[in-house]
Amino acid sequence: MSKVEEIKQRIEQSLPGSVAEVEDTVGDDNHFRAVVTAAQFAGRTRIEQHRMINEIFAGELGGRIHALSIKTQTPDATVAEGAG
């Protein structure tokens, strides 16, 4: 399994119902970007949302997975952006 596929599956398994779009940004199987849409993010700060993803790969970021860029959103993005 490619790391792209692995990262996608691990995120989606950890956050049931979520959708993770993962790409290899440089083409070196080492730098990834994940856009994660999950209802579980609702009501959480960006830091908390990113921590939910970081925790899935604890100890691997910077190592086996050199770089994982993350963007988080809720299924209803207009709610996630919010006002104020």
Next chain:
Amino acid sequence: METELREHLQKLINENEIILFMKGNPDAPACGFSARASSILNALDKPYAAVDILPDPRIREQLTAISEWPTIPQLFVKGELVGGSDIMVEMYDSGELAELIGAEQPRPEDTPPAAHAEPQPPAIQLENRLD
């Protein structure tokens, strides 16, 4: 010794309203993510402290112990972790970062942020008191 370093880092976080822990320094970032983070702060034109984590691996270890954030760069504002470069980019684009640090949001035509870097105070050098 690790405790002493951690306390020193915590003190820097507490005493500097805006502090960026990065690889390299704003004039010579040593990583693309750190470059992005410092150029965003430069664009917002507010003075900030910058700490290079590269000179000693223990700096990063102890910083991570404080922040529980796995990657570099890390931005703290008023003693609170704001995030890494992804969050900084999102918050810069939405204007939230400017609001948070009390800066004026540059007009879109002024971007990209790297375009007009203001001179910054020299990066904080961590004294090596560990050896």
